[in-house]
Amino acid sequence: MSPRPVRVAGAVGIGAAAAALAxxxxxxxxxxxxxxxxxxxxxxxxxxxxxxxxxxxxxVSLGHSVFLGIGAYAxxxxxxxxxxxxxxxxxxxAVAAALSxxxxxxxxxxxxxxxxVIITIAFLFLMQLVALNWSSLxxxxxxxxxxxxxxxxxxxxxxxxxxxLVLLALSMLLSWWxxxxxxxxxxxxIREDENKAAAIGITTPVYKVLAFVASAVxxxxxxxxxxxxxNFFEPRGMFNILTSVEIVLAVLLGGxxxxxxxxxxxxxxxxxxxxxxxxxxxxxxxxxxxxxxxxLVVLFMPRGVLPTVSGWxxxxxxxGVAVPSIEVRARPAPASLEARAATNGHGGGRRxxxxxxxxxxxxxxxxxxxxxxxxxxxxxxxxxxxxxxSGKTTLFNLIDGTMRADAGEIWFDGRQIDGQRxxxxxxxxxxxxxxxxxxxxxxxxxxxxxAPLRSFSWRQLAADAVSGPEAARAEELLDFVGMGKFGxxxxxxxSYGQQKLVxxxxxxxxxxxxxxxxxxxxxxxxxxxxxxxxxxRELNRQGxxxxxxxxxxxxxxxxxxPVLVLARGSCICSGTPSEVQADPRVLDAYLGExxxxxxxxxxx
Amino acid sequence: MTELVQTIVLGLLIxxxxxxxxxxxTLIFGVMNVINVAxxxxxxxxxxxxxxxxTRTGIDPLVFALATTPAMFALGWLVYKLLVSRIAGAPASxxxxxxxAFALVIEGIxxxxxxxxxxxxxxxxxDESFHLGGLFFPKAQVYAAALAxxxxxxxxxxxxxxxxxxxIRASAQNPSGARxxxxxxxxxxxxxxxxxxxxxxxxxSAIGVLYPFFPAAHYAWxxxxxxxxxxxxxxxxxxxxxxxxLLGVAETTTSTYFSVRWATAVxxxxxxxVLLLRPHGLFGERVREDVVTx
Numbered sequence: 001m002s003p004r005p006v007r008v009a010g011a012v013g014i015g016a017a018a019a020a021l022a023x024x025x026x027x028x029x030x031x032x033x034x035x036x037x038x039x040x041x042x043x044x045x046x047x048x049x050x051x052x053x054x055x056x057x058x059x060v061s062l063g064h065s066v067f068l069g070i071g072a073y074a075x076x077x078x079x080x081x082x083x084x085x086x087x088x089x090x091x092x093x094a095v096a097a098a099l100s101x102x103x104x105x106x107x108x109x110x111x112x113x114x115x116x117v118i119i120t121i122a123f124l125f126l127m128q129l130v131a132l133n134w135s136s137l138x139x140x141x142x143x144x145x146x147x148x149x150x151x152x153x154x155x156x157x158x159x160x161x162x163x164x165l166v167l168l169a170l171s172m173l174l175s176w177w178x179x180x181x182x183x184x185x186x187x188x189x190i191r192e193d194e195n196k197a198a199a200i201g202i203t204t205p206v207y208k209v210l211a212f213v214a215s216a217v218x219x220x221x222x223x224x225x226x227x228x229x230x231n232f233f234e235p236r237g238m239f240n241i242l243t244s245v246e247i248v249l250a251v252l253l254g255g256x257x258x259x260x261x262x263x264x265x266x267x268x269x270x271x272x273x274x275x276x277x278x279x280x281x282x283x284x285x286x287x288x289x290x291x292x293x294x295x296l297v298v299l300f301m302p303r304g305v306l307p308t309v310s311g312w313x314x315x316x317x318x319x320g321v322a323v324p325s326i327e328v329r330a331r332p333a334p335a336s337l338e339a340r341a342a343t344n345g346h347g348g349g350r351r352x353x354x355x356x357x358x359x360x361x362x363x364x365x366x367x368x369x370x371x372x373x374x375x376x377x378x379x380x381x382x383x384x385x386x387x388x389x390s391g392k393t394t395l396f397n398l399i400d401g402t403m404r405a406d407a408g409e410i411w412f413d414g415r416q417i418d419g420q421r422x423x424x425x426x427x428x429x430x431x432x433x434x435x436x437x438x439x440x441x442x443x444x445x446x447x448x449x450x451a452p453l454r455s456f457s458w459r460q461l462a463a464d465a466v467s468g469p470e471a472a473r474a475e476e477l478l479d480f481v482g483m484g485k486f487g488x489x490x491x492x493x494x495s496y497g498q499q500k501l502v503x504x505x506x507x508x509x510x511x512x513x514x515x516x517x518x519x520x521x522x523x524x525x526x527x528x529x530x531x532x533x534x535x536x537r538e539l540n541r542q543g544x545x546x547x548x549x550x551x552x553x554x555x556x557x558x559x560x561x562p563v564l565v566l567a568r569g570s571c572i573c574s575g576t577p578s579e580v581q582a583d584p585r586v587l588d589a590y591l592g593e594x595x596x597x598x599x600x601x602x603x604x
Numbered sequence: 605m606t607e608l609v610q611t612i613v614l615g616l617l618i619x620x621x622x623x624x625x626x627x628x629x630t631l632i633f634g635v636m637n638v639i640n641v642a643x644x645x646x647x648x649x650x651x652x653x654x655x656x657x658x659t660r661t662g663i664d665p666l667v668f669a670l671a672t673t674p675a676m677f678a679l680g681w682l683v684y685k686l687l688v689s690r691i692a693g694a695p696a697s698x699x700x701x702x703x704x705a706f707a708l709v710i711e712g713i714x715x716x717x718x719x720x721x722x723x724x725x726x727x728x729x730x731d732e733s734f735h736l737g738g739l740f741f742p743k744a745q746v747y748a749a750a751l752a753x754x755x756x757x758x759x760x761x762x763x764x765x766x767x768x769x770x771x772i773r774a775s776a777q778n779p780s781g782a783r784x785x786x787x788x789x790x791x792x793x794x795x796x797x798x799x800x801x802x803x804x805x806x807x808x809s810a811i812g813v814l815y816p817f818f819p820a821a822h823y824a825w826x827x828x829x830x831x832x833x834x835x836x837x838x839x840x841x842x843x844x845x846x847x848x849x850l851l852g853v854a855e856t857t858t859s860t861y862f863s864v865r866w867a868t869a870v871x872x873x874x875x876x877x878v879l880l881l882r883p884h885g886l887f888g889e890r891v892r893e894d895v896v897t898x
Binding site: 108 | 633639690691694696697698700701704705706707708709710711713715827830831834838863865866868871872873875876879
């Protein structure tokens with residue numbers, strides 16, 4: 001957070017700029033200036049919208065100008081049959097863009113990374129071709145026309161100016177609102193680590209499709225106004241890849257995933273465009289300038305101006321601030337956990353909380369999990385051990401739904417879950433940590449801990465990202481793991497052991513019935529290991545069931561009962577720690593068959 | 605029937621040139637996980653260079669391909685060393701933006717020099733054909749396809765018979781493993797990128813004879829090439845060959861039996877359909893996403 005005087009000065013500056021833009025057309029009738037400004041507003045609307053899907057959610061779309069074209073054509077086509085002012089049809093453009101984003105999003109959100117980029121470009125060009133070829137509807141290359149404005153020539157651009165200024169305010173409001181809701185943090189979680197987001201209960205497809213729609217709707221509205229402003233347009237100009245380039249460039253310049261970055265970037269870029277027009281002339285020079293600018297930004301300032309500057313400020317402010325330390329001491333588990341454990345409890349009678357029946361998963365020719373069957377009894381701390389490559393982590397992935405099993409069944413809490421998606425399993429009560437910690441690095445520790453979701457509801461999407469009771473619970477959990485002083489620290493700044501503790505608190509926030517820990521003691525110091533073991537015991541006393549993968553044998557043998565042994569993808573034996581230690585199959589699995597050859601002569 | 609065979613033959617002939625250009629794109633993606641969006645722009649650049657030489661000296665464009673290929677190799681190496689190497693390891697979307705930026709610069713410069721008008725190269729044989737059993741084989745397409753096949757064979761030999769080829773394939777399959785056995789990933793990446801761009805040299809010279817071109821034509825070409833490698837499976841060379849043939853035939857049949865205007869839509873539809881139904885394409889491998897590489 002910036003210091004208070006800076007924020008006040010910022011708010012005053014922004015207010016003054018907004019007021020100046022609002023009264024400007026009343027003071028001056030300079031059509032050229034109004035023209036430049038309204039084009040900057042248009043670009044800012046698009047950049048701000050694009051930022052929702054590509055900045056927050058991290059899905060880079062290079063064909064986003066398609067929604068401008070869809071909005072413009074929707075308004076032009078409906079306008080042919082109506083005699084109202086095209087301004088009244090702006091919602092038609094918005095709805096058309098939102099609907100096409102919904103349909104396209106529902107299918108393309110199954111793809112990730114490079115596939116997504118390629119599809120967005122392909123969709124833009126495809127729409128351009130459709131508009132060119134379906135001339136009975138769109139006028140083809142002959143173009144589409146909207147009626148000429150009927151107002152006085154003195155005000156030639158002013159109505160467009162105000163319409164786009166209103167849209168700009170709306171788009172910033174939308175961007176700001178999304179950023180402070182659960183929906184917004186969910187999108188950032190998806191950007192940072194999509195699989196992890198799903199594992200902590202975030203219904204990723206709904207988030208992504210909604211973000212795509214939110215990023216299209218105001219561009220569609222702007223398309224209607226822009227079309228009216230142009231009066232005449234044709235497919236190559238409306239479905240133009242260069243407009244997409246301008247959008248991307250504006251956001252990259254200003255700063256991705258910020259609220260002001262896209263807007264500032266858009267104004268800067270519009271200024272650069274005008275300067276190129278005046279001093280270099282022609283669209284070819286534009287291309288070179290845009291290309292060079294984009295190359296420079298990608299190479300030297302990929303985060304954009306605003307985040308880079310705020311990074312400096314943050315560093316100057318945090319320099320010299322004492323680093324808090326972990327508080328390693330036993331404390332009771334938070335009361336909120338007890339409450340849920342008590343309602344989950346089924347008295348003394350033990351039952352299998354998790355059952356894996358004949359699970360199989362192979363990668364190419366390698367069977368990582370090969371007919372594995374095991375069960376975890378409610379209320380136990382069950383260990384899962386086995387040599388490297390025996391399939392432990394893959395089994396975790398099958399149980400939490402990160403991967404689908406090729407064959408076999410998985411039952412949890414009396415329900416078959418193997419066909420369900422990860423977030424459904426998280427909602428059902430399975431939580432896990434990862435072998436190599438996977439926190440959302442750009443979020444603070446507190447934001448990380450409140451990110452998990454125990455269920456999905458539409459209302460929850462609009463809820464505040466960090467609400468009072470939730471924050472209190474998260475702080476309670478952070479206190480419990482000994483990280484209470486770290487709430488405001490960025491996750492990326494934590495040490496590995498600290499990250500392990502925060503990841504535990506994150507899983508506790510889900511309040512799962514079954515907590516799966518993948519090497520909780522891996523890579524952390526002995527004091528912390530003891531602290532970890534103590535916390536696991538305490539949580540277990542409160543009714544939590546654990547399934548733990550661990551290579552630290554003293555820890556496993558002292559903490560867990562029963563112990564399951566996995567070798568070559570199947571569970572070869574299970575029992576109390578002492579039974580497992582004595583089992584020859586276990587020695588065989590760990591040490592190989594040669595081991596017996598070295599036994600003293602005379603022993604069979 | 606003859607019409608169908610003729611359509612397929614023309615599709616396969618043009619598919620040969622597509623295959624050459626697409627092989628470079630898929631090679632670059634397979635080895636360094638970079639989608640070179642500037643591939644189409646490099647093609648058009650090579651076409652313009654060939655055009656400039658052809659109009660001044662009359663050197664046959666397809667013969668001049670022997671010069672554009674090494675020239676584009678050198679340009680590719682430079683671009684990698686100066687630009688692409690700086691974002692090694694960044695998300696794929698960053699490489700898309702960077703190469704897109706490069707494409708814009710090439711398009712802009714070509715526009716400044718040659719203006720946005722259509723150009724075409726018309727060597728003496730451009731409207732002549734071979735005739736065989738009721739079918740015709742346009743000479744330019746036959747020569748271009750022969751050139752493309754020859755260079756593809758050469759590329760195949762480099763990749764399978766030389767140390768560089770083994771190093772490239774090793775880097776593609778397991779970068780850290782390749783580093784362990786003494787392959788310098790930076791040098792291999794630079795040579796791979798150069799090799800990939802080199803394919804746009806000959807392909808660009810050939811395209812300049814087969815199609816009219818203008819600076820912004822690179823969008824249509826990159827879409828076509830992306831369609832091919834998406835269909836074949838991104839990163840797969842055999843996939844690029846098969847994908848190129850299929851796209852060539854799909855385009856010629858669409859223009860013969862449906863509409864010339866919609867033939868240009870084939871690559872876009874192909875990209876959308878393939879990525880949605882079979883995202884790893886015909887020959888692509890499903891990668892194991894869970895293993896974290898440090």
